Amino acid sequence: MKVEVFEMERMQCTWEREVDYEFSESGVHPLHLNELLEGDDEVKEFLASPLGYPHADGTPKLRSRIAATYRNVITENVFVTNGSSEANFIAAWSMFEKGDEVVIMVPNYMQTWGLAKTWGLNVKPLKLREELGWQFDPEDIKSLVTKKTKAIQVCNPNNPTGAIMAPEQRKALIDAARDSGAWLLSDEVYLGAEREAPMTESLWGYHDKTLITNGLSKAYGMPGLRIGWLIGSPEALDEVKPHHDYLTLTPSMLSDRLASLALEPERRKRILARTRSILQKNYPLVREWMEAHGSMFTHVPPAAGAVCYIKYSLDINSTVLADRLRKEKSVLVIPGDQFGMDGYIRIGTGPPKDYMHGGLNRIDELLNELKAGERTA
Structure with missing residues (x-):
């Protein structure tokens, strides 16, 4: 193909x-690794890590620590992937069929856009407007999203603009997803990388049909670990997991261990x-x-x-x-x-x-x- x-x-x-x-x-x-590992005991424990297969969906410890960074998320809502790009890919792969209608925020990290074009989807751009501070016009999403819309994909905070979705736009997005029954796919890999503002609130918990993607690459400064994740209902994640089986199967054992350390609350x-x-x-x-x-x-x-x-x-x-x-x-x-x-x-x-x-x-x-x-x- x-x-x-x-x-x-x-x-x-x-x-x-x-x-x-x-x-x-x-x-x-x-x-650097020596900035993450603290003290001789922690270094020794890490060096004693077995080099076997880890849990396919991430170790319970890592999933628990990811869950703790969200509101109303439990371990069963978390699925660990090799980077947030894999999370984006398997979410889209598990969801879309040729001819589906999808509304995608632009500009954006163009991965889902490219996949949608490759798979023959009907792609409708939701344009961010510079004159609105890189927000979309709420009237635009009302006209773009229909009962045929399979999913609405956004990136918040946004790449490449660095904009954080304003309250009026958040409400319009959630209302459109609820009214249409569309899935809400939210790439939140820049959440936590706010320059002055408080941490951006995740879109999790506002619409039943939501999948969140995130990871350690951007806000955490650890792209080399290749740790990402999906947040979704257990039923939605069960639809995603068979697609993961055709790709990387599991995260890296060492990356899983290091990610668990990074997400210890004080660290x-x-x-x-x-x-x-x-x-x-x-x-x-x-x-x-x-x-x-x-x-x-x-x-x-x-x-x-x-x-x-x-x-x-x-x-x-x-x-x-x-x-x-x-x-x-x-x-x-x-x-x-x-x-x-x-x-x-x-x-x-x-x-x-x-x-x-x-x-x-x-x-x-x-x-x-x-x-x-x-x-x-």
């Missing part, structure tokens, strides 16, 4: 380890505080860099996630701009084309500050060359 190419992931997988400055990542600078608080601190230090740096360029850049300040979604006024296609930055300056950014929106780039704000300065200086070099070219054209 031919698949819709996942342009962003293909670009990242190809180039993210080949550049001097990797600004395509949307999570904070990753933790989790420290990890998320680290994330907030990084975002609070780095966003002003990027904002000041944009302001130094005058009217070239505009943006809506991101509320969450290590991302800044930037509109630019240069007369150059976003993919061409990203390719030139990679080839000429060894900097990797995400072009807006990969979210269906030319004229934008997404810059990651999670690296160390010195690294951020170095990469932004490289971008400046190309911007100055482009501006000089426009003046002489």
